[in-house]
Amino acid sequence: MNNLLARHIAEARSALASRRNFNKVFGIGGHKTGTTTLADVFTLCGLKVGNQVEGELTSYSARRGDYSKLIAYVQNADAFQDSPFAESEVFIALDALFPNSRFILTVRDPEDWFRSQMRFTAKRFGLADPSRITKEHIQQDEYIFRGYCEEAHAYAFLMRTPDYKFHSSFDIGEDAIEWENLFDKDTYIRAYLTRNELIRRFFRGRPHQLLEIDMTTAETIENIAEFLGLPESLSKLPMPHANKT
Structure with missing residues (x-):
């Protein structure tokens, strides 16, 4: 990590410490919608990102309604994406288990x-x-x-x-x-669109909790940074597109 980027992350972390008004941040878009890029954006926003493999290991029990491992995992970081957050209706449980959290629905064509x-x-x-x-x-x-x-x-x-x-x-x-x-x-495609619409309906009337963004067309991290309450001076970095397929 170069010095300029390290300084930016430190400034973002400091800004969040004084302005943060949310609990956790969950990327709940499906796989292949820019979830790896979103993890990089979370880091740029000064958040501690949960280890992806550790998160995946909670999926097996979460699919069966046992959220104990998932709860323990989420308690140890600020922001999360990929499995199990990209799967099924786990976002409903997360909304109940971690009140006042923020959710980001990544989408693409x-x-x-x-x-x-x-x-x-x-x-x-x-x-x-x-x-x-x-x-x-x-x-x-x-x-x-x-x-x-x-x-x-x-x-x-x-x-x-x-x-x-x-x-x-x-x-x-x-x-x-x-x-x-x-x-x-x-x-x-029907399954993909159905899940996205379920998410939109669930958060209807709570725009402060759900951000929908197409990571493939976003040029900067501005929308996400503003959604999380970062000052404008820290929201103009280019979108760090990663793991393209």
């Missing part, structure tokens, strides 16, 4: 989002052609542990009867998962 999902997943499996991704690739993914990614992916996009309660193939059998729709564009 649905078609671009879907293409990014496919490219990212294909890259994970060393595939040049995203159309070659199979059910077996998802099921054999050993990130965190085998079954972790399968369950997260199926819950987000492929449950046969969505009912806002988690069921995995380990709970009720593989016939509950519509593997025939794996990376079907209409299915995935």
